[in-house]
Amino acid sequence: MCGITAFVKDPRSSINGHVNGHVNGMTNGPTNGHPDASLANKLEASIAILNHRGPDDAGIWINQDSSVGLAHCRLSINDLSPSGRQPLTSDDGEIHAVVNGEIYDHDRLRTVCSQEHGYRFSSESDSELVLALYKIHGAPRFFRLLRGEFSFVLCDERNGRRRVIVGRDRYGIKPMVWTSIEGKILLSSEAKAFLPLGWKPEWDIEAIATSGWQLDTRTLFKGVHKLLPAHWLDITEDGFQIHRYWDAEYEDKRKLETRSLDEMVQGVREKLIESIRLRLRADVPVGIYLSGGIDSSAVAGIVTQLARENNVKIGNETSTKVSCFSVEFPNSSGFDESSIAERTAEWLGVDLVKRQVNEDTLARDFADTAYHCEHHHFDLNCVAKFALSTLPREHGVKVILTGEGADEHFAGYPYFPVELLRETDHAQPDAPLSRDEELRAALHRSVDKDMRQVFRNLGAAGEGGTDDDDDCPALAQVNNSTMPWTLLVWHAKRRLFAPWVQDLTAGLDYRDTVLASYSADVRAKMRSRWHPLHSALYMWNRTTLANVLLSCLGDRTEMAHSVEARTPFLDHHLTEYVNRLPPSVKIAYTPPEQAGGNTTSHHGDQGPLWESSAPGLTSFTEKWILREAVRPFITDELYKRKKHPFLAPMKWPRGGPLHQTLSGMLTREAVEGLGFVDYNVVRDSLDRAFGEEADASAFRNLLYVGAWVTLAERFGVRKATCNESN
The missing domain is CATH 3.60.20.10 (Aminohydrolase, N-terminal nucleophile (Ntn) domain)
Known part of the structure; x- marks a missing residue:
């Protein structure tokens, strides 16, 4: 790199x-x-x-x-x-x-x-x-x-x-x-x-x-x-x-799939192993970012097997010992996955080095992270990734394999089940949801409602439109998918901006901006050819994955410390194969009466995202086919565990390092120097964003504006005025 x-x-x-x-x-x-x-x-x-x-x-x-x-x-x-x-x-x-x-x-x-x-x-x-x-x-x-x-x-x-x-x-x-x-x-x-x-x-x-x-x-x-x-x-x-020169493609949703489940599982396994094998080639040491999820754990497991059983070199190393690196959030129940990473490392017999990321770390690294990313972010995950990326070079490792891209192709995020449920999966006619139309429709209503409440609990809510997509005729262009709304839930709210900016955007439905980012030929496929789940995956991958996650949780925070990250789940030979698989093998529905001990529902520490989730959401096994494909390489604990997104804590004490750092950064002079932010909203957010009753939405306001202030100061960005045209 x-x-x-x-x-x-x-x-x-x-x-x-x-x-x-x-x-x-x-x-x-x-x-x-x-x-x-x-x-x-x-x-x-x-x-x-x-x-x-x-x-x-x-x-x-x-x-x-x-x-x-x-x-x-x-x-x-x-x-x-x-x-x-x-x-x-x-x-x-x-x-x-x-x-x-x-x-x-x-x-x-x-x-x-x-x-x-x-x-x-x-x-x-x-x-x-x-x-x-x-x-x-x-x-x-x-x-x-x-x-x-x-x-x-x-x-x-x-x-x-x-x-x-x-x-x-x-x-x-x-x-x-x-x-x-x-x-x-x-x-x-x-x-x-x-x-x-x-x-x-x-x-x-x-x-x-x-x-x-x-x-x-x-x-x-x-x-x-x-x-x-x-x-x-x-x-x-x-x-x-x-x-x-290239674009993602998916099967026609009316085309019946003739391949067996075993064949598809084997196909994913073979292509993932090949992708990882190619990414071990280097003239320097290669390591792995290991979290508590199946994506990075599968990478670690496959690398271990390739080295020990197939004599594949790990970079320039002759040893079969794998070096893994992980984040530890001390005293942060529900966010810290380091104990699971430790158990995985012990099971695989690999070395694990942890970077402890506490409030002092996040406060210290916040401005540097914004400078390197060159855009704001809606939480502190990128700051934690910035801190993690100091570890490999400290231990003589220049190249890291990561798990980015698995959730985006195997439908790992909790907002994808609602899109699976939007229509029948004709490629899997014997699946429970294909046989029972009433059940599918009822689950769709339930999961849609529950997922919107999860967003509100996290301090995120749709902007530039309402959270009721029935009032948006333009969404017919994408078969009435809710993904345009989902893409906007982390966006800064109108009230954060100066009155002249609110006037500039008055009456705009930001979902139109989402739709305009996809070409006419792609929107035509979403309307009539692709299953809604695949349309949602495409929308996410072409926007948030590329423009946010692969930036502030990928290249920018890694390269800030001269670390090259390689993403085997984004090998296009693998993704082209996965894109052609039926929707219901990516997200599998397990009826409650069949759940028993063989589903990911209610298994162990599932993290803050699932604590208040209704049964509808927890009845689905995300990334089902990936779980089956990597089953030989991961622990039973990980095989059964639900998706736990990489999350940094959002609730911090009043008067602590983050409160002090953001308060010192977001002075009236600095905020009004931007020219486009309402300082009164920032001042109110500083009052509500910390302590036991902290408002997550207010905290996100501070993160947005803190990044803008940092960029304004370090780049020398001129103050915006209401007289300029864009």
């Missing part, structure tokens, strides 16, 4: 008649036959800001007419020698690239490229495959061969014409943001790297107020866009185009 920064002369600027001679002191022509020294200095300053992503090496390349510049900071994982440094150059010297991420199955692909196509590799780095595959197959065809997590900028100067290709992996595991200022397109892993290149950050008020930053290409900053997952930019002297 690494950090990248790039600039490209914007073809749109010359088309629009803009002056291209100077950009913030940077000249576009060569200086004495060499690239502009001013540009080089600015690129060096830009990539230095991203040193946390790649502290091992750094380099820049600028073409002869200074129309393209590439910068890279390196976290050495494969090929630790100088030959693996970037920017990379192709064997003919005419294609250049900076790559962030990992390309898997690279040993086989290198052999194909060299033996069948004559490509001459200059390193052992997997990143060089981006150059080789592009040169051999061109764009977009080479994307289908890229397996892994990646973002890159590639400059092709063959045939006397400049072409720049910018790509991002299928699920958005690796970040890529871009903006355009004064005749240049700037690209980077993180927006903060734009600052030395002349970027003057401003708030995108509409994106913040309507949750657009969470749902589409926008960020918190005006004019700064995310390149969406599975998309690529094509920048030539003739123009600028964005394309999609």
